[in-house]
Amino acid sequence: MPGWVKALGIAILLLVAIVVLVMLLSGGQHGPGMHG
Amino acid sequence: MTMSPRVRKAMLAVHIAASVGWLGAIAAYIALNVPIVAGADEQLVRAAHLMMRPVAWYAVVPLAVTSLVTGIVQSLGTPWGLFRHYWVLISLVMTVFATVILLLHMGDVDALAARAADPSSDVGRLNGDLFHSIGGLVVLLVPLVLNLYKPRGLTRYGWRKQQEQRAASR
Numbered sequence: 001m002p003g004w005v006k007a008l009g010i011a012i013l014l015l016v017a018i019v020v021l022v023m024l025l026s027g028g029q030h031g032p033g034m035h036g
Numbered sequence: 037m038t039m040s041p042r043v044r045k046a047m048l049a050v051h052i053a054a055s056v057g058w059l060g061a062i063a064a065y066i067a068l069n070v071p072i073v074a075g076a077d078e079q080l081v082r083a084a085h086l087m088m089r090p091v092a093w094y095a096v097v098p099l100a101v102t103s104l105v106t107g108i109v110q111s112l113g114t115p116w117g118l119f120r121h122y123w124v125l126i127s128l129v130m131t132v133f134a135t136v137i138l139l140l141h142m143g144d145v146d147a148l149a150a151r152a153a154d155p156s157s158d159v160g161r162l163n164g165d166l167f168h169s170i171g172g173l174v175v176l177l178v179p180l181v182l183n184l185y186k187p188r189g190l191t192r193y194g195w196r197k198q199q200e201q202r203a204a205s206r
Contacts, residue, residue, distance in 0.1 A: 002122060005126070
């Protein structure tokens with residue numbers, strides 16, 4: 001697997017982890033139906 | 037099946053137009069969120085939420101589907117293939133992910149517009165929709181960069197196919 005694929009994978013995983021962390025810290029106000 | 041150069045170019049033109057248009061439509065959607073975040077008056081906040089619905093349904097969704105379909109056709113109709121190169125495979129996964137999330141989120145867009153249209157509803161609960169639109173923009177920048185630079189790297193399947201083609205041409 002090329003190095004750029006590994007780097008991109010790590011960057012995406014970090015980004016997803018940050019988003020999940022922010023959502024958890026902000027009370028999880030996210031997901032389908034939250035505006036309903 | 038490989039497309040003729042003329043068909044390939046026409047398909048590429050449609051794919052680029054749809055993909056760039058998709059990003060532009062998201063930019064317009066984000067722009068509708070600016071007055072909401074900036075704390076504009078009630079009428080403007082309601083109007084912005086109402087306008088998000090047609091922008092999403094008549095610009096973002098059709099352009100997303102067109103971009104996805106033409107991208108798949110483009111890959112299958114050229115020697116690039118759909119699963120042979122990492123940059124094509126990652127672009128496909130990101131585009132499918134963005135399209136699925138978009139379609140799942142459309143119910144929320146409809147709900148927000150319905151709430152904004154109801155004059156008795158609490159305007160304080162109309163908070164815009166920045167999270168998904170900025171997220172979508174960030175996700176789509178990955179295929180954009182990959183499609184421009186086309187970084188090297190064959191998948192296992194691509195490597196196997198290449199070996200088969202080399203063996204067949206000997």
